Amino acid sequence: MFITQPLLSPISWTECSTVSSNTEFWAALVETLLPDYVNTCRWFAGKARQQTGFTIKTIHTLTLVDNDFSYLLVVEATYADGEPERYLLPLSFISDNVAQRLPNQLNDIPDKGRIGQATLGDTSGLLVDAIYDQRFRQTIFSHVYRNRVLLETDGQLNFQRGKGLEEGDEDLDSSVLPVDSSNSAMVFGNKYFLKLYRKLFQETNPEVDMVAFLTDESNFPHIPAFGGSIIWQRTNTPDVTLGMIQRMVPNEKDSWMQTGDYLNDFLYAVPQRMFAIREDVFDKVELLGKRTGELHSALYKPDAGPDFTPERFTKDYRDFMIKRLEDLLERRYALLIDNYTKLDPHAQRLAWVFMEAREMIESFIDDFRSRHLDSLRIRIHGDYHLGQVLATGDDFVVIDFEGEPESTITERKIKHSPLKDVAGMIRSYHYAVSAKLFNSVETDGLNSEHLQRVSDRWFYLIRDTFLHAYMDVFEVPHPLFKNNTETNYLLLVYLLEKAVYELGYEISYRPSWVKIPLKGIIDVIREIEKIRLSDGKDTPDIPMLQTALLQSKE
Numbered sequence: 001m002f003i004t005q006p007l008l009s010p011i012s013w014t015e016c017s018t019v020s021s022n023t024e025f026w027a028a029l030v031e032t033l034l035p036d037y038v039n040t041c042r043w044f045a046g047k048a049r050q051q052t053g054f055t056i057k058t059i060h061t062l063t064l065v066d067n068d069f070s071y072l073l074v075v076e077a078t079y080a081d082g083e084p085e086r087y088l089l090p091l092s093f094i095s096d097n098v099a100q101r102l103p104n105q106l107n108d109i110p111d112k113g114r115i116g117q118a119t120l121g122d123t124s125g126l127l128v129d130a131i132y133d134q135r136f137r138q139t140i141f142s143h144v145y146r147n148r149v150l151l152e153t154d155g156q157l158n159f160q161r162g163k164g165l166e167e168g169d170e171d172l173d174s175s176v177l178p179v180d181s182s183n184s185a186m187v188f189g190n191k192y193f194l195k196l197y198r199k200l201f202q203e204t205n206p207e208v209d210m211v212a213f214l215t216d217e218s219n220f221p222h223i224p225a226f227g228g229s230i231i232w233q234r235t236n237t238p239d240v241t242l243g244m245i246q247r248m249v250p251n252e253k254d255s256w257m258q259t260g261d262y263l264n265d266f267l268y269a270v271p272q273r274m275f276a277i278r279e280d281v282f283d284k285v286e287l288l289g290k291r292t293g294e295l296h297s298a299l300y301k302p303d304a305g306p307d308f309t310p311e312r313f314t315k316d317y318r319d320f321m322i323k324r325l326e327d328l329l330e331r332r333y334a335l336l337i338d339n340y341t342k343l344d345p346h347a348q349r350l351a352w353v354f355m356e357a358r359e360m361i362e363s364f365i366d367d368f369r370s371r372h373l374d375s376l377r378i379r380i381h382g383d384y385h386l387g388q389v390l391a392t393g394d395d396f397v398v399i400d401f402e403g404e405p406e407s408t409i410t411e412r413k414i415k416h417s418p419l420k421d422v423a424g425m426i427r428s429y430h431y432a433v434s435a436k437l438f439n440s441v442e443t444d445g446l447n448s449e450h451l452q453r454v455s456d457r458w459f460y461l462i463r464d465t466f467l468h469a470y471m472d473v474f475e476v477p478h479p480l481f482k483n484n485t486e487t488n489y490l491l492l493v494y495l496l497e498k499a500v501y502e503l504g505y506e507i508s509y510r511p512s513w514v515k516i517p518l519k520g521i522i523d524v525i526r527e528i529e530k531i532r533l534s535d536g537k538d539t540p541d542i543p544m545l546q547t548a549l550l551q552s553k554e
């Protein structure tokens, strides 16, 4: 929390329910406390952009169990370049009176939930993110349980109950899940998981579509059952999804953490020059490959209606992908140049190779325009990585079907080859081993080239194990995978796309990890180079990869 002067307003909290009812208070909030606060939040994706301001666009009022209020603010962030974004910020005011009545209420609020002090009317108190207000959590859960519809001047808030929410479960203890991610997660009675979406889109969230399709059309058992949703509806305007409830899946950890544990054995053996991977690691990787294949089989339904029917690699799709890749590349090159001096020497060397290879990458992307492709595209997970798979002991459950945080909602509903998800998981295994070997005290002082070789060996073995188990689910040729050449080519396209996407993510959120996606990009560039050489397309105008730059100078 930032120590600033309390926000003062002559009007009380209960009278703040519209922007116009207390323009000065809301204007002061967005100018003072809110920008600093929002920029500390993991869910705010605009941190690396040049912000020009925040405005409150809509205020939804929720009457709480004790007749106090919380407000669901729709806040617009504007930037010097590019489109504005809208975020959901639920706001509660814990007045000194409430704090006295419910002392735990205040004590339980972590620093990251405290927005700042305010005096509203003659009452002082703390403005907080309402997810940390137990009364707010109880209210929204109970509204879903009761299928409540809250009428507003311009539309309604529709709380819809799904099949997974059981009778008798209206009043359950709740807490905020202490994970930092793109949205906010709350838990009810250790039985239900409620996700409040932060970045808002003028359309139903793809996660709700996907979970409903996988549950109702395909009976896919490896996702949590659907418990309901919170939707903001207006006439002549697409619905906006604000939240979703699913059954809580008892899990030890997600697969990222589980893989990290497996990698410990591997890590401890490295300084002794031993290469150790336990058999059960391969078993888990195989099972995840199989479940991923089953997920895509469940999503492949030839007559599933316009939203889910498989499609060919049309000109429109190719144009979309080429534009996406070109835009991503352009933004990443610019971001890399701006942040180059902040990178460590290893990352700087990798960055150079990436920059030198620009022409080669562009010519590879251009080839996507005309290459003959018979495989089909379907709806996919879209942001598939180890953190999106919960380990339930002897099996896996796939979560978070919202798609890539940086993409628009329309983009997230586009059908892709399922190899995009496969590429996501392969990249994640690469992340897991790189993060472990390059960030641990056990390997401090070891030769970095040696470490790189060991890390590559682990990664290639695990990648191939995953891929074999995945492809085993399908009888090839399958409409999704027409032949090996297409499969390999498409996998390379999506690996490149994912690693370039990750480069931006890491520059914005974890600069010390930038070398991981850079190494991923360079692996793809090397494959592209092999294709060029074997195609005889090694035209003198496109330079070869400057591999000498990769040699360690330490």
Ligand SMILES: Nc1ncnc2c1ncn2[C@@H]1O[C@H](COP(=O)(O)OP(=O)(O)O)[C@@H](O)[C@H]1O
Pocket (backbone or CB within 6 Å): 177, 179, 181, 182, 183, 184, 185, 193, 195, 224, 246, 247, 248, 249, 250, 251, 254, 387, 388, 399, 400, 401, 402
């Ligand atoms: N149904 C569930 N049961 C148990 N834990 C879950 C469930 N869904 C998500 N989680 C936990 O919450 C975290 C955040 O959920 P996720 O869907 O990935 O949110 P986000 O959209 O914010 O990335 C996950 O990493 C996982 O630990």
Ligand SMILES: O=P(O)(O)O[C@H]1O[C@H](CO)[C@@H](O[C@H]2O[C@H](CO)[C@@H](O)[C@H](O)[C@H]2O)[C@H](O)[C@H]1O
Pocket (backbone or CB within 6 Å): 181, 182, 256, 383, 385, 386, 387, 400, 403, 404, 405, 424, 427, 428, 429, 431, 432, 502, 505
């Ligand atoms: O918040 P989300 O889960 O929607 O996804 C975003 O954050 C991820 C990091 O938490 C990021 O994933 C990248 O890092 C992971 C390790 O932390 C790694 O397993 C992934 O392969 C890598 O892409 C993801 O890209 C981003 O969209």
